[in-house]
Amino acid sequence: MKVFVMLGSLSAFVGVALGAFGAHGLKAKVTPEMLTVWQTGVQYHLVHALGLVLIGILCQLMPETALLRNAGWMILAGTCLFSGSLYVMVLSDIRVLGMITPLGGIAFLVGWLMVAVASWQQAA
Secondary structure: OHHHHHHHHHHHHHHHHHHHHHHHHHOOOOOHHHHHHHHHHHHHHHHHHHHHHHHHHHHHHOOOOHHHHHHHHHHHHHHHHHHHHHHHHHHHOOHHHHHOHHHHHHHHHHHHHHHHHHHHHHHO
């Protein structure tokens, strides 16, 4: 599905912009600890943006399966929940938002497992 290449590319664009914002705009405004939290959000954001592009390419190379499409949506949800919760936590200083972050991590894990299973099924 070309939608994942597009979403991944847009996500990468936003990730780079947020990385630059963190490095230049937040450096003097938040604690070093919170800047590290921001950088973690950006790191996972960018890695999973590339994952979305990969899923889009896999959808073109392999017969499209619901499992692969659902993996893309899980990776996108993971980015919103994991990285998004970290960004909002740093900007708002509401630490309880960190409780949402593991849900994004679970979505990442499920998404990557779906990619693996879809690939395994294709190879079988």
